[in-house]
Amino acid sequence: MSTTRAAVVESGGAPFTLSAVELDEPRPNEVLVRMVAAGLCHTDLGVAGGGLPFPLPGVLGHEGAGVVEAVGSGVTGIEPGDHVVLSFTSCGDCKNCRDGHPAYCASWLPLNLLGGRRPDGTSTISRDGEPLGGHFFGQSSFAERALVDQRSLVKVDRDVPLESIAPLGCGVQTGVGAVWNVLQPKTGDTLVILGAGAVGLSAVMAAALTPATTVIAVDKVAERLELARELGATHTVNAGEGDILEAIQTITDGAGADGVVETTGSVAVLRKGVDALALRGTLVIVGAPPFGSEVALDVNGMLGGKRVVGLTLGDHETQNAIPALVKLVREGRLPLDRLISKYAFEDIGQAVQDMGAGKAIKPVLTFG
Template sequence: MSTTTRAAVVESGGAPFTLSEVVLDRPGPGEALVRMVAAGLCHTDLGVASGGLPFPLPGVLGHEGAGVVEAVGPGVTSVAPGDHVVLSFTSCGACPNCRDGHPAYCATWLPLNLLGGRRADGTSTISRDGEDLGGHFFGQSSFAERALVDERGLVKVDPDVPLDSIAPLGCGVQTGVGAVWNVLEPRAGSTIVVLGAGAVGLSAVMAAALTPATTVIAVDKVAERLELAKELGATHTVNGGEVADLTEAIMEITGGRGADGIVETTGSVFVLRKGVDALAARGTLVIVGAPPFGAEVSLDVNGMLGGKRVVGLTLGDNEIQTAIPVLVQLVKEGKLPLDRLISRYAFEDIGQAVADMSGGKAIKPVLTF
């Protein structure tokens, strides 16, 4: 049977989140009904809410959920009622990239997660007053007291770990960690640079501190963020607003050699270019921050001939059933101190959470239910 619940609905592009009673469809094949305990707020949510992406509105967003399974649909075997779960992205499970362990590059990733607003078969998961709403956001739409979630995006986790401390693992944290662990793969003595000290960037800093890299440089314009980056494992910091040239500042720290790996989280093509120019021979820059659609960057082609690489990344290129339980264990052991990034807000205060995140006051807002 269907479930009535309360959700934060965005009525149109640029409109605020407003609490509204909605109806969830009953769990279908491969789906579970989850009672939300916490949900992280991400810049992707804000981008869609602003109208910057063609997601169908009015709709329900949210893609960093964590909660407790209440019911499962036909064929669901990986979770059962009562299980604690982290909600991440969904995928088809059948295309070559999914079969190869790279579901973030699923052939149908965009319609299943970011743009479609419906199940793969075109049916709606959420309605209000008999009218369909945009839902199925990242296979979850977790800005609601209950969510209908694809089994492919559910990860069973240790019930001893508080769910409000691990909800951000579903997107932002695993993205920053995966950029370092899955793409850069630092060797002993490597130099890693993280451009931008937001939630994704600071997650990359923490990940780099758990590798054999011996130099970890964090770059931002906010002094407090840079101080936090040092506390989380950065060996050096650069205030981008206080240096004449970012590339030269990185070169100075590295003795003129450049960086072995760079994680670009700002979404600025200017910063991206400065990062590429600061790479060492055979160095790799990972693009994580997304600029506006159609944005382009020019590169010094001859400068690339020293074996430099520029790689795009989605969600850390993680296989979530493997990666997220490991991250949960690291949080439990205190080796991945996510609480240093988190500011908690009651679900009813989602508007304040949005304002604090947009204004830079909160690094990673987490809504609690």
């Protein structure tokens, strides 16, 4: 057992507080990682706020990046000194995992978001002898060291600064996957990205690397819309200045959008996005409203071949996807640095505050 420092959430709605914790010894399928950086995501804030039944006190964090310090006896292909990006975990044995879709693992929720423990019920993290909620996305990376499930690990190029690629573990791959894996734009397509946060802007950057010729970013914050243009949007719509649907219809000469990515989690915005679809168009739901949320759709309006598809983590097979995204970051074709604001780990409270206030698109915590 080893001691490290972690950001602990004591109860729903409580702030992150730094505390000494103990990590269990690595099991055969686990790796000890010295954290270099960790992205802060809205999912972390939702769980910390008590919005999901994750066991608290606990340690969150699911966009980690670091250097391997020790590996369990059953781990292959990873060794001490390797640089790794941490993403979600999965069982590896269910139908979806075997079919290359681990984001739809049959055990995804307990393994990543709700369980707080290993599959056998044991804890990876404790404090003063008492178990803490951990194993968050198989990593709990808001700590100076993390005990990580091997299926959460992706080995990456050592030449790329880990601070620049930590967000690939969740938000970025989600936005990119909505475009590349679901919409798969054809030449001349029109795409609409609803919301210009980290996920939405990642979708904009992904769209700029496709044959789509019209990319419309929608948000209420003018500065984010300006950044969206710089990252590849051909048009922007300020949702605070008029009706979204009318604006999209005007830009598309009434044809509507071939693809829509909904990142806001607002059911009202989702409905606008569905109504803005062209015949045979597809909307991808990425933003998650509170559990139990429902949206009413015009059934006859759907008969024109419209599709609405839900998406988790971009539906990526991470061992292939993340190294490819790292290559695009390294070559400047996925300018992720434009989204990142860096904070020392000790300043996690300020990072949370700035993210909530919209001052930071993608806070990344750095570990000295």
